Amino acid sequence: MEVKFKIFRFHPKRDKAPRYDTFKVEASLNDRILDCLNKIRWEQDGSLAYRMSCAHGICGSDGMTINGVAALACQRLVKDYDYAKEILIEPLQFFPVVKDLVVDMTRFFQGMKAIHPTIEQNVSTTKGRKERKQTVEEHAQFEDAIKCIFCACCTASCPVVLEEEPEFIGPAAVLRAQRYIFDSRVKDALDRMKIMEEPHGIWSCKTYFRCTKVCPKRIKVTDAILQTKSRILRELHPDTP
Numbered sequence: 472m473e474v475k476f477k478i479f480r481f482h483p484k485r486d487k488a489p490r491y492d493t494f495k496v497e498a499s500l501n502d503r504i505l506d507c508l509n510k511i512r513w514e515q516d517g518s519l520a521y522r523m524s525c526a527h528g529i530c531g532s533d534g535m536t537i538n539g540v541a542a543l544a545c546q547r548l549v550k551d552y553d554y555a556k557e558i559l560i561e562p563l564q565f566f567p568v569v570k571d572l573v574v575d576m577t578r579f580f581q582g583m584k585a586i587h588p589t590i591e592q593n594v595s596t597t598k599g600r601k602e603r604k605q606t607v608e609e610h611a612q613f614e615d616a617i618k619c620i621f622c623a624c625c626t627a628s629c630p631v632v633l634e635e636e637p638e639f640i641g642p643a644a645v646l647r648a649q650r651y652i653f654d655s656r657v658k659d660a661l662d663r664m665k666i667m668e669e670p671h672g673i674w675s676c677k678t679y680f681r682c683t684k685v686c687p688k689r690i691k692v693t694d695a696i697l698q699t700k701s702r703i704l705r706e707l708h709p710d711t712p
């Protein structure tokens with residue numbers, strides 16, 4: 472079966488404006504979009520740029536926009552799309568393009584760093600050679616958040632980031648903060664909650680749920696954000712009605 476791909480191309484150092492190239496690929500219904508991109512790069516145009524590594528939804532490097540929705544190319548199959556028409560492949564939104572489908576993730580990782588206190592407590596350190604025990608229930612409080620693979624699909628889809636407040640640290644960063652704030656071994660949770668209240672922090676989230684819809688690891692990102700908001704209100708603003 473022949474499948475057509477319309478792919479965003481742009482080399483900012485060389486091109487005046489982006490363009491789209493169309494490629495035809497022999498593919499089957501269960502081929503992954505990443506397989507098709509690999510065929511294009513290996514057999515038709517070696518200059519096509521995109522990131523990939525594990526090809527199994529683990530490394531988070533091949534986040535891109537497929538038919539308008541952020542996704543991992545290695546997790547999406549040809550049959551997930553209307554393959555009788557062209558499948559449109561574009562870079563993740565919001566981030567500057569380095570080349571073709573490769574984006575500069577600096578802003579994403581700045582958000583991830585911004586959630587930590589200046590002097591951070593090391594969760595993994597064991598005191599007096601004793602392990603730090605945690606019950607299954609305590610661990611379950613942040614189990615969802617540690618599934619995050621830093622793919623940035625959520626941040627590149629969040630309407631606040633895209634349309635209202637580009638400085639917002641983004642859903643993945645708030646989710647990362649939730650992972651520490653709800654970890655029973657962490658002693659600086661209050662400091663971390665205060666950081667969340669800084670401008671462009673947690674209160675910039677308007678609960679649009681877009682992050683949850685696109686997350687390839689099916690993390691309930693918005694629930695984690697809401698949970699963190701409630702905890703901040705309870706612990707930092709107990710008098711709020």
Ligand code: SF4
Pocket residue numbers: 628629630631632641642675676677678679680681682683692693696
């Ligand atoms: S729930 Fe919040 S962080 Fe997630 S997409 Fe909506 S506004 Fe953005």
Ligand code: SF4
Pocket residue numbers: 618619620621622623624625626642643646685686687688689690692
């Ligand atoms: S929360 Fe989901 S979409 Fe966002 S970076 Fe983590 S894995 Fe990717």
Ligand code: FES
Pocket residue numbers: 522523524525526527528529530531532533543544545546
């Ligand atoms: S290539 Fe690693 S997540 Fe897709």
